[in-house]
Amino acid sequence: MSLFRTKDLDQMIRDSQHDSSGLKRSLGALDLTLLGIGAIVGTGIFVLTGTGALLAGPGLSLAFLLAAVACGFAALCYAELASSVPVSGSVYTYSYATMGEFIAWMIGWDLVLEYGLAASTVAVGWSGYFQSLLAGFSIHIPAVLSAAPGALPGLTTWFNLPAFIILLIITALLSIGIRESAKVNNILVFIKIGVVVLFIVVGANYVQPANWKPFLPFGYEGVFNAAAVVFFAFIGFDAVASAAEEVKRPARDLPIGIIASLGICSLLYVIVASIMTGIVPYEKFLGVDSPVSLALKYAGQNWVAGFVDMGAIIGMTTVILVMSYGQTRVLFAMSRDGLLPKKLSSVHPRFATPFFATWASGILFAFISALVPLSTLAELVNIGTLMAFCLISIAVLVMRKTRPDLHRPFRCPGVPYVPIAAICFCSFLMFHLQKTTWIAFGCWLLIGLVAYFAYARKRSLLHPK
Template sequence: MSIFRTKNLDDMVAAGRAPGGLKKVLGPMDLIFMGIGAIVGTGIFVLTGTGALTAGPALSISFVIAALACAFAALCYAEFASTVPVAGSIYTYSYATLGELVAWMIGWDLMLEYGLATSAVSVGWSGYFQSLLSGFGLALPTVLTAAPGAVPGVETWFNLPALLIMLVLTAMLSWGMRESARVNNIMVAIKIAVVLLFILVGFRHVQPANWQPFMPFGISGVMSAAALVFFAFIGFDAVTSAAEEVKRPERDLPIGIIGSLAVCAILYVLVSAIMTGIVPFQKFLGVDHPVSLALQYAGENWVAGFVDLGAILGMTTVILVMTYGQTRVIFAMSRDGLLPRKLSTIHPKHSTPFFATWVVGIVFGLIAAMVPLNVLAELINIGTLAAFSLVSVAVVILRKKRPDLHRAFRCPGVPVVPALAVVFCVALMTYLSKTTWIAFGIWLLIGLVVYFGYARHNSALNQKA
């Protein structure tokens, strides 16, 4: 059936290497910093408090479980990225193995994941930025501080800082990837330094008595927290979106994917263990700055100020990398004819998908400014878990379809490791709420309508046929 037609792998790789495309400017350290930039942000500075309320001091175990689910999927991503160094991440890999309809649906899913992630983090960035301004005695007009209805009993019209940060980072991405990578690397270096400062200072204030009982809500609480804090690891897959802009993708992409995930997993486990060792987990109720709270509780107010700065930089890099990832997925889908061709045009001077970048920045900047985004983590998580499951299945299928294909990096233990990735991801999905499943289903139904109404007929494969 035409809806299951697949793209030729050799043609895909040739298209990615064709002259006049995206500039190849990224190295292995750029990719590791890009991954850390996407991962270390809202998850460590905000979600650790919510996770502690669900798992108690066993939150560190929840992070290990979420990291394992990501690690198995990351090995599968690394094989694909080194074999098919083409923009589009799991969308591109699905198109070559599972067929056009599956590729479209996962691309549609990624647009939701990346878009809502950038909008949600922009709102969090706005809150920290306004807190920083208040420290200098400055304040924006109340009506410009939040989306309509976001603050009960307070009249608000527009979240101006959330929109502005989206537009500033969009401008940076549209000007060039080399410049964006340099700025990202600087911000990530400062962010890691802040997290390490918290670990060094906080370790001295840990009270082991706060870790008792270690697992107050049992294994169910640990798994529920793992399903929630999985959001904290989202981002390493955005590294694969940079495939066409990497100097040596066969070597550097696996290093970037696995390296960034390993660094972040270690940081998360240490931070969550120290944080719950300083403050009894019950005190994180209603707190949106748990890391700062732990330092204030320990009397280290001067370090808490640095943590707030680290949170702002952390969220800035998350928005930057997630916006980048989304534009590359849209670029790849447009190049395949599934979205309007205008979205895959490359700027002659900047060598970036200029139009697509600005469409993403403006649309999701306005969503961040106008829509109260209170509970987004679960909806973003379910889409990502579905993507991770698919890429794991696709690795096995490609091994059977093209055993002759040169693979610079081979996922170890196939099919066991991909199967474990699927098991972990599906297990975490079962702990998400019914409302999340319903919302996800509605989004996928809309995607089916768009596919059969537009994408299927305009597909490059359909035109070729």
């Protein structure tokens, strides 16, 4: 039964109230909302809309809506636990308090992969847009430094230098303080939201309703498959929960940040998908990495397309920032519990950040982004996130049963129906992912299983001395 030993929930809450972690409380509701938007609006809206359109046709807006509903149910569960247990680590921490150490370790192991590969994948996309921007000024990076080995057929490539550099810049920013990182994120978020709104205002004038017919060329199965892929577009709002110990008023601000960021982004995604497929016939998106920009060029608005390309670069920058941030806080929480080396939870005396963890993970995933073609790994990130959403929903059900007396500043409505709906929706999307994704995910969990029994279990703070 030691596999399912749980942390003392009351002690966890007391520790967070006394700021015993050494982290600085400097974030408010607006910061958290913009943090969530910063993580969500990026690759999904600027890149994956093209892939989704090929799978669902004009029904792409329904695919985004379906993914948003699945995330919405999970977000309500996140909001309850984040306000009740304002501790770093997100679903890892909640699982540790409700379902036990082994489940917590496995989901923490899953989150480390999810956040790290998400940051690396987006960095590769950022590199592509950045090189395209440089090419507009007749500046070209040598081919050998433009992509990972084997990423570009017919070209000899060794190292993706732009992806490597942007991840190191983000790592440096995160290492000097969350307040400074949040300021940069807030500015960039306002810029990229402005770019998205510009696309909506301009693009709406060029919509041809005939392009929406047939609305579901591949039936509802196409919508379901597209939803499983574009789900990547919503990843990020859960990273807001990782900031719990750096929020001024976590009981009030965390639910606002989680729900508001998801709601705003869902609305933007559905509108953009509808306009984009209304301007361009969905077949035209084959092999296109910048579908939103393509739609504007198709409409003859090249000057707006240039702004969108710049917005894509800014949008991806904030995604990398928030994903990298979320990963370091999960590592921090797991290390503090003894499951990972203690060095990963050491806090810098001046910057009040997990300095070593930030740089260790940043350098590792910077090299991964530079050396590994990650275009096929979006689904692997998706399956990890969907699994986390299922567990957060189970945690709400378990805690309502085991701790009915717990003070809940925000209560998930419709329990048990909302958590059950979240589990059903997320499981449904998981089963629409490819077989190879399940195999790769299983291999990563198997490695985590070995790591737990070989290292973490006996070093846990809960292990009998």
